[in-house]
Amino acid sequence: xxxxxxxxxxxxxxxxxxxxxxxxxxxxxxxxxxxTSFPDSLFxxxxxxxxxxxxxxxxxxxxxxxxxxxxxxxxxTNISLFFLTCVSIAGIYGALTxxxxxxxxxxLPAIITILLILLR
Numbered sequence: 189x190x191x192x193x194x195x196x197x198x199x200x201x202x203x204x205x206x207x208x209x210x211x212x213x214x215x216x217x218x219x220x221x222x223x224t225s226f227p228d229s230l231f232x233x234x235x236x237x238x239x240x241x242x243x244x245x246x247x248x249x250x251x252x253x254x255x256x257x258x259x260x261x262x263x264x265t266n267i268s269l270f271f272l273t274c275v276s277i278a279g280i281y282g283a284l285t286x287x288x289x290x291x292x293x294x295x296l297p298a299i300i301t302i303l304l305i306l307l308r
Contacts, residue, residue, distance in 0.1 A: 190308060196301040197252050197268055200275055203294065204249035211242030223287055248275055269305060272298045 210218040215238040216231045231238075251271035258264035279295025 190304075193268075193301060193304050193308070194256070196297065196304065197255060197272070200272065200297050200301060201249045201252035203297065204245045204252070204275070207294075208242045208246035208249065211238045211245065213242075215239070215242075225287065248278070265305060269302060272302045272305075276302065 210222065215235050219231050219238060220226075220228060248271055251274075252268065255264045255268040255271070258267060275298040276295045279290055279293070279298065282294060283289075283291035
């Protein structure tokens with residue numbers, strides 16, 4: 189993979205590691221700052237649900253990190269496209285259902301990376 193693509197995959201993975209952190213461990217503090225349209229009372233009630241969502245984001249990050257350890261270039265590309273597509277779909281869905289800014293934070297970097305992979 190090209191260095192730029194690897195950097196972008198690393199960035200998307202890092203974003204999802206951060207999402208894992210704040211959904212699993214800082215939902216009631218950081219979550220309120222991220223999801224400003226949600227009422228404060230919602231965060232305590234949804235702590236376990238958010239932790240579950242954070243775990244799923246961790247799996248997305250793990251899949252992207254895994255691509256750095258695959259020696260076969262074609263296999264690495266296919267796995268990265270799969271996980272980047274999952275991230276894109278999750279980001280688009282999140283933008284439609286929770287906060288519009290999720291598209292720019294989560295989906296757009298993954299979509300740009302997908303396009304760079306397909307256009308190289």
